[in-house]
Amino acid sequence: MTRFLLRRLLGLAVMLVAASLVVFVVMNVLPGDPALLMLGTGATKSTLAALRHQMGLDLPLWQQYLRWAGGLLEGNFGISYTYQTPVAGLILSRLWVTLPLAGMSILLSVGIAIPVGVIAATRQGKAADAALMGAAQLGVAVPNFWLGLLLILVFAVRLHWLPATGFPGWSHGILPGVAALLMPAVSLALPQAAILARVTRSAVIEAAGEDYVRTARAKGLAARAAIWGHALPNALIPVVTIMGFQFSYLLAGTVVIENVFTLPGMGRLLFQAIAGRDLITVQDIVVLLTGSVIVVNTLVDLTYAAIDPRISVGGGER
């Protein structure tokens, strides 16, 4: 188990370095001079040179990379060209919106998908199964940002139950904050729940046919208890795999959804940074999002080992 863990952590470190290299190379090899973008074309040669020196742009590329990557490790993300403040602070203040939003979406998605998947599996071939899976088929096809617009249309424009857009901040209490994040979280969660429910259903159906479930039934366990207690835990591996895949879609989704609901989160910061050509902020946010996808996928791998001890014993490679 320790060897397995060490190998995974080493792999994680290699992937993180590789990802930061890719982001750095893409952002720095393509043409465009951040110093020139900041000063505008009217700047004199000497001011431009001074700023380039201050920003470290006159260093060889590999030194620039080491400066940036080393800074990341120390929590120094550089200075935003637009805001003239440390990018780390900008990102940190936005995380208070993006993390709760992502967390609420995952909880909602799992909370809907697992019961729906299990119910459909136990009613396989009946009307309830057909209705639930029909809804899931439709849910997979719905773009999350359009779902967001529909929710605004129904719950803000027609019913006036929830605020259409914006975020009051957590200083006004938990409830207004959660209320502002509710529609964005549902928009992100439903399409993902649709996929997850389908996976849960087929995994539970497969597990329910196994001997251990028949044994559990034979010793007198009720059908419901056998499904929830024996089939579902064994069906979790494919479900967790898909959740890992979905994480990258979820992060990409927050970028879009935060713009639909004008939430001051990391996605909106990224979007504004593109518009303002704030390249260092774009570079930092992209590497953070990519890095968290890599970390989550490693965690998923480790979760397999926790769910199913056979994996770490067998080496766990593919």
Place this chain on the structure above:
Amino acid sequence: MPRNMRVGIVLTGFVVAVALVAQFWTPYPPLAIDVIHRLAPPSAQHWLGTDNFGRDVASELMAGAATSLFVAVIAVVVGAGIGIPVGVTAAVGGGWIDTVLMRAADLTFAFPALLTAVMITALRGPGAVDSMLAIGIFNIPVFARLARGAVLSLLGRDFVLAARAVGAKWHTIAIRHLLPNAAPILLVQATIQFALAVLADAGLSYLGLGSQPPQPSWGRMLADSQSYIWSDPLLPVLPGIAIVIAVLGLNLLGDGLRDKLDPKLRRGR
């Protein structure tokens, strides 16, 4: 033929037909501005009403179908065109070639299409070519992994051994024997990636990172309609329905194809 697949064929056929017809005919020119009749409700003249510039919504939706399908086709072609050779090479090459290529695929997979598009856009400004490229790059590891898995499962089969025994070269075996046998599963995945590409393109053009005005696109129609959500609720609803029809049709088609080609994977129904 399963009912799902029939519905899938009808919906996909409808969207493709609309996109093709839009090349020759739309009720109005999709970009024709008519400020006097702006934000008109559906009528005999304008079946689905007009937008904030008085453009005919039905015509815009038709032209948008063509844009969407075009972006998706290119993205899938880029993904499959690079991903499949990479996957086959990894499977046939084995050893360190396999490790390096598959790690590279894992790495690419950590960049959602949107992030790739964001990086490209931050540097080059937005455009349709960039969004096709971004979605295409995200498709590469999907096809690479699938092709690798399919080829690995074929390598020990008798017809491959026979071809090797008579001295066939690996690239000949790959093209003549491996790919044709892996084609069905790749085709199913292509259909599903096509649906995902339509969704990704809609998201990117909603954010203004995809195809640029005046090129009509469903995502941008949604973005434009958002300002009128309080007064004209139909405007943000219609482009979304178009996206759902296209994606639902392609997904049903993909599911149906998979059931037909691989009875083992057939769902409970």
